Amino acid sequence: MARRRTARISTITLNTGSGAQAINHPYPARTPVLALDFGALSVLVTTSTGDEVTASDLEFARQLAHQAHQFATSVERCYHGLPNGRGVAA
Template sequence: MTRRRNHRVSIINLNTGRGARATSHPYPTRTPVLALDFGAVSVLVTTSAGDLVTAADVDFARQLAREADQFARSVERSFHGLPNGQGVAA
């Protein structure tokens, strides 16, 4: 990840677990929406405008995909699939 240029004002921590899911919603007449659901909290990731896609939107989508893939690989590596289904940190 690249270094942030501005200071963080706040951090929201959304934990995965039962009920957490990510869903892509491609629409034929508008730009796609990525929904991240964490129980009672939903985060919608959209492009900068509902009717067009910019080069910055494409760059962000590619970065998001790379980082999500890295996150998934790290989680898989950390999970050892114990019989109790809990796993342990590597």
């Protein structure tokens, strides 16, 4: 994926918790949808069009998977960082 060329103008923080879920919705007749649910808020990640997958879509999906794996590894490291299993603030 190309490097960002414009300045970021805003950031939205979505905190995980007991109601947070990540769900893949594969469909037989269209491209998949990844739903990130945070209680009352849901973020849907889709491909650039609903009926085909581009090389950019594939590159983004692979980058997302890699970064999600890195995030999970970091969270696990923090969670197991204290003897009580409550984790540490990074």
